[in-house]
Amino acid sequence: MNLQFGPAGSPIRFKEAGYKSTLEMPNWLKGEGLQAFEYACGRGYVFGEDFAKEMGERALSAGISMSLHAPYYINLATEDDERKEKVLTYLKDAVKFAKMMNADRIVFHPGGASKGREQALFNAQNLLNSFLEWMSEEDPNQTILLGVETHGTKNQLGNLDELIALCKLDTKRMIPVIDWAHLHAVANGGYAKKDDYLLVLEAIATQLGDPLLQRLHMHFSAIGYGPSGELRHRTFAEPNYGPDREPLLQALMEMNASGRIICECAGTQDVDALFLQNIYKNMIK
Numbered sequence: 001m002n003l004q005f006g007p008a009g010s011p012i013r014f015k016e017a018g019y020k021s022t023l024e025m026p027n028w029l030k031g032e033g034l035q036a037f038e039y040a041c042g043r044g045y046v047f048g049e050d051f052a053k054e055m056g057e058r059a060l061s062a063g064i065s066m067s068l069h070a071p072y073y074i075n076l077a078t079e080d081d082e083r084k085e086k087v088l089t090y091l092k093d094a095v096k097f098a099k100m101m102n103a104d105r106i107v108f109h110p111g112g113a114s115k116g117r118e119q120a121l122f123n124a125q126n127l128l129n130s131f132l133e134w135m136s137e138e139d140p141n142q143t144i145l146l147g148v149e150t151h152g153t154k155n156q157l158g159n160l161d162e163l164i165a166l167c168k169l170d171t172k173r174m175i176p177v178i179d180w181a182h183l184h185a186v187a188n189g190g191y192a193k194k195d196d197y198l199l200v201l202e203a204i205a206t207q208l209g210d211p212l213l214q215r216l217h218m219h220f221s222a223i224g225y226g227p228s229g230e231l232r233h234r235t236f237a238e239p240n241y242g243p244d245r246e247p248l249l250q251a252l253m254e255m256n257a258s259g260r261i262i263c264e265c266a267g268t269q270d271v272d273a274l275f276l277q278n279i280y281k282n283m284i285k
Contacts, residue, residue: 002258005277006036007269026062036065042072052100066103070094075111076124107147113157147177153229184243185225191243197251216259235268
């Protein structure tokens with residue numbers, strides 16, 4: 001069992017310390033005792049190739065494991081031919097920049113399901129297959145894993161069964177990105193016990209194979225939610241916001257799982273990543 005911890009995006013403490021550029025993040029994270037960083041491109045690729053290459057060099061030098069979160073507006077379920085081409089372009093750009101950043105994982109949301117879940121999944125599988133065909137030539141040695149993330153609201157594609165169906169298109173390259181806060185929100189607070197987490201991990205192992213438990217990619221944060229799902233990310237310092245942390249780490253230990261936990265708490269993602277890491281270290285002593 002080996003878990004790495006780190007933040008997504010720039011924490012408040014990073015900015016308060018006077019750092020102006022995300023290029024300084026890898027060395028800062030190394031100094032903080034964290035091992036991973038997810039570069040968030042939620043609103044698009046607002047940087048150039050030189051920046052991406054330097055980020056990759058600095059991450060490699062600092063020993064920080066990189067992942068890249070592709071834009072939020074990717075929608076694999078679209079039925080519009082022009083938008084399908086745009087989605088493929090966004091994903092191809094993610095691969096280009098991931099290579100430059102030495103990121104070995106790309107995270108993306110599958111899209112909307114407003115016109116029905118079955119049709120949305122069918123559309124997403126078809127478009128994703130097209131991308132996987134391109135990936136087989138672009139990345140024949142499978143240096144980059146493609147991670148499809150669990151949804152945070154009920155009108156989106158991306159429940160566990162849907163993620164597993166998408167990952168079955170290529171079990172060597174595709175991985176489910178389990179955002180435990182999203183699952184908690186959609187289940188109206190359903191993740192409080194070790195068994196809640198074990199059900200998910202066991203389903204992944206059964207449906208996609210035990211080896212996948214050795215390369216997990218997970219998001220974790222406290223979260224506020226309503227009837228439709230997530231409202232906003234919260235912090236561990238705020239009381240009464242789940243999901244519960246320790247039972248997750250207990251479940252991962254029971255399954256002898258390895259991978260990365262990326263913390264997405266609102267502004268305190270570094271502090272809360274360290275909190276999770278300390279629980280983990282105390283468990284494995």
